[in-house]
Amino acid sequence: MAETLCCINPGLYVGSRINHSRPLLKCRSGGGGMRRVVVVNMSLSHHHHHHNNQPYWAAINDQIQTHLKKVVTVKDPVSVFEPMHHLVFSSPPDTAPALCVAACDLVGGGGGGDLALAAAAALQVILAASFTHEYLPLSDRPSLMPRPGPGPIGHHAFGPNVELLTGDGMVPFGLELVAKSDDPDQNNSDRILRVIVEITRAVGSLGVVDGQYSELQCSQLEGNGSWHMDLINNTCEKKEGGLHACAAACGAILGGGSEEEIEKLRRFGLYVGMIQGTLLRYLPEKRSIRVEELRNLALKELEGFDEANVKAISSFIEGNLSRV
Amino acid sequence: MAETLCCINPGLYVGSRINHSRPLLKCRSGGGGMRRVVVVNMSLSHHHHHHNNQPYWAAINDQIQTHLKKVVTVKDPVSVFEPMHHLVFSSPPDTAPALCVAACDLVGGGGGGDLALAAAAALQVILAASFTHEYLPLSDRPSLMPRPGPGPIGHHAFGPNVELLTGDGMVPFGLELVAKSDDPDQNNSDRILRVIVEITRAVGSLGVVDGQYSELQCSQLEGNGSWHMDLINNTCEKKEGGLHACAAACGAILGGGSEEEIEKLRRFGLYVGMIQGTLLRYLPEKRSIRVEELRNLALKELEGFDEANVKAISSFIEGNLSRV
Numbered sequence: 001m002a003e004t005l006c007c008i009n010p011g012l013y014v015g016s017r018i019n020h021s022r023p024l025l026k027c028r029s030g031g032g033g034m035r036r037v038v039v040v041n042m043s044l045s046h047h048h049h050h051h052n053n054q055p056y057w058a059a060i061n062d063q064i065q066t067h068l069k070k071v072v073t074v075k076d077p078v079s080v081f082e083p084m085h086h087l088v089f090s091s092p093p094d095t096a097p098a099l100c101v102a103a104c105d106l107v108g109g110g111g112g113g114d115l116a117l118a119a120a121a122a123l124q125v126i127l128a129a130s131f132t133h134e135y136l137p138l139s140d141r142p143s144l145m146p147r148p149g150p151g152p153i154g155h156h157a158f159g160p161n162v163e164l165l166t167g168d169g170m171v172p173f174g175l176e177l178v179a180k181s182d183d184p185d186q187n188n189s190d191r192i193l194r195v196i197v198e199i200t201r202a203v204g205s206l207g208v209v210d211g212q213y214s215e216l217q218c219s220q221l222e223g224n225g226s227w228h229m230d231l232i233n234n235t236c237e238k239k240e241g242g243l244h245a246c247a248a249a250c251g252a253i254l255g256g257g258s259e260e261e262i263e264k265l266r267r268f269g270l271y272v273g274m275i276q277g278t279l280l281r282y283l284p285e286k287r288s289i290r291v292e293e294l295r296n297l298a299l300k301e302l303e304g305f306d307e308a309n310v311k312a313i314s315s316f317i318e319g320n321l322s323r324v
Numbered sequence: 325m326a327e328t329l330c331c332i333n334p335g336l337y338v339g340s341r342i343n344h345s346r347p348l349l350k351c352r353s354g355g356g357g358m359r360r361v362v363v364v365n366m367s368l369s370h371h372h373h374h375h376n377n378q379p380y381w382a383a384i385n386d387q388i389q390t391h392l393k394k395v396v397t398v399k400d401p402v403s404v405f406e407p408m409h410h411l412v413f414s415s416p417p418d419t420a421p422a423l424c425v426a427a428c429d430l431v432g433g434g435g436g437g438d439l440a441l442a443a444a445a446a447l448q449v450i451l452a453a454s455f456t457h458e459y460l461p462l463s464d465r466p467s468l469m470p471r472p473g474p475g476p477i478g479h480h481a482f483g484p485n486v487e488l489l490t491g492d493g494m495v496p497f498g499l500e501l502v503a504k505s506d507d508p509d510q511n512n513s514d515r516i517l518r519v520i521v522e523i524t525r526a527v528g529s530l531g532v533v534d535g536q537y538s539e540l541q542c543s544q545l546e547g548n549g550s551w552h553m554d555l556i557n558n559t560c561e562k563k564e565g566g567l568h569a570c571a572a573a574c575g576a577i578l579g580g581g582s583e584e585e586i587e588k589l590r591r592f593g594l595y596v597g598m599i600q601g602t603l604l605r606y607l608p609e610k611r612s613i614r615v616e617e618l619r620n621l622a623l624k625e626l627e628g629f630d631e632a633n634v635k636a637i638s639s640f641i642e643g644n645l646s647r648v
Contacts, residue, residue, distance in 0.1 A: 079537045080529045133492055161540060164488075168457055169533035171495045172524035179520045189513035196503045196520065204496035205404045209489050213403045216485060 236277025
């Protein structure tokens with residue numbers, strides 16, 4: 001069985017770039033605050049994960065990668081786009097973009113497939129920006145969280161100045177990918193603007209940035225009291241939870257889902273994202289109960305959708321659960 | 325005469341927060357690569373600047389400040405919004421947002437006044453994010469440019485982690501301000517999406533970030549050869565030039581200007597922004613010729629617009645020129 005072992009920091013993981021069959025992480029508890037993650041190369045191990053619906057997610061991730069390769073190229077000015085290209089394609093894969101496309105499928109697509117792909121690619125670019133800044137070496141203060149290493153994350157191909165600037169360029173670039181996917185003839189500008197607000201909220205001050213603050217405060221706390229748990233839960237809710245909630249809601253919006261479908265898929269995304277966060281941050285002994293709770297909540301949100309399509313998207317949870 | 329003396333880095337300046345009468349900088353050549361800027365408190369010195377149309381710009385800047393105070397508040401999560409509030413209101417004022425409102429006026433407004441204010445506020449937030457990251461203390465590598473100081477810029481109220489995160493949250497927050505200004509009943513989603521693309525391009529990889537790279541390369545070069553001049557010109561074009569071009573184009577789009585008007589105002593913004601950049605980066609002996617050239621190009625773009633309104637917006641140049 002082909003396995004890639006790597007150190008991991010809360011909230012973010014690294015895997016082989018060849019692995020397109022996310023969400024397929026195995027998480028094992030490690031020493032200290034650090035956990036080790038085994039990224040399973042599904043194409044070699046699908047007999048262990050027959051619930052994972054691997055071809056479905058692999059196809060979606062292939063589409064997203066193809067789209068990303070088309071829109072993120074090394075063009076002029078090369079000094080800007082070379083590091084951006086590197087950072088986008090060397091950042092760890094994330095499962096949120098695929099959920100965006102799957103949510104669009106679930107509500108029937110409604111001609112929104114290309115828009116969902118554009119939004120998924122944008123999310124991947126913006127997540128790469130967030131990852132880049134999260135691991136930027138800063139002076140004067142300790143890092144936001146312990147730097148991972150040795151290993152792929154520990155290596156910086158560019159200096160911190162270039163990483164900082166490139167990260168700054170990537171967020172607007174990602175949002176531009178969404179805004180440009182507008183086709184005035186299709187009369188879907190309203191949906192696209194709504195998706196832009198969804199993404200800016202999820203990645204901004206009330207979303208990932210809030211989660212990062214919680215994580216920062218958490219890392220400065222001793223003990224494991226109730227305030228500590230509140231911070232961990234807020235981190236899971238705002239980082240993985242918020243991003244998956246956003247991705248699923250965006251897919252549903254672009255696929256023409258009803259308001260009820262959008263909100264159900266948003267909650268589904270929230271819970272499955274929080275499962276990921278829980279697996280990364282909870283102590284092993286407390287993990288199972290919380291995950292089971294979130295899993296049931298997530299599955300409940302899928303009730304009422306077309307059963308054949310539910311099977312595909314619900315396998316997202318099994319992919320997460322195979323980590324416990 | 326009340327003057328605030330402060331050190332300045334290329335491309336950005338600091339002034340008293342009380343000074344709402346931008347664009348009203350006086351620039352003096354200083355030693356080395358550093359120049360000193362005198363911010364003139366216009367309310368005490370308007371007899372020296374009768375061309376500046378001070379009440380017009382002061383009124384616009386007041387409106388922008390009022391709007392900013394309404395949308396950038398210290399709300400929950402306080403750990404995020406308190407530093408954001410601080411960084412937005414302590415960043416140096418920039419003249420681009422006011423140009424957005426003035427350009428909207430010039431093309432007749434067309435009910436787009438509130439939208440232009442929202443876009444101007446968004447620009448100010450995003451410029452503050454850019455400023456914050458530009459002066460972030462980084463380890464491992466020298467700063468992008470010499471840190472200014474002592475003085476207001478040299479002081480960091482928050483640690484670099486918090487500044488980095490907050491800056492990350494500010495770009496999406498700014499774009500959200502634009503996206504949220506959409507009123508589906510007004511049927512102007514297309515204009516707003518176009519403005520979002522304008523802003524993402526101006527601040528992103530092809531815009532400010534590209535200008536910052538040029539500036540970084542420039543700071544690492546010896547001498548004053550033609551490649552050096554190309555880098556300086558690219559910095560002026562992408563930073564101040566691109567931002568003012570974007571601001572003016574956004575105002576024209578939101579005010580319902582024709583395509584010709586939008587492009588004329590975009591070029592007007594480009595030239596007046598480049599005048600600012602030239603004043604900051606050119607050697608004193610080369611400055612006047614270049615500024616005069618840009619000034620003539622800028623004024624040419626205003627031909628054909630309503631003469632009464634042209635007087636107001638063209639005073640932007642006089643504000644810049646009073647710096648020479």
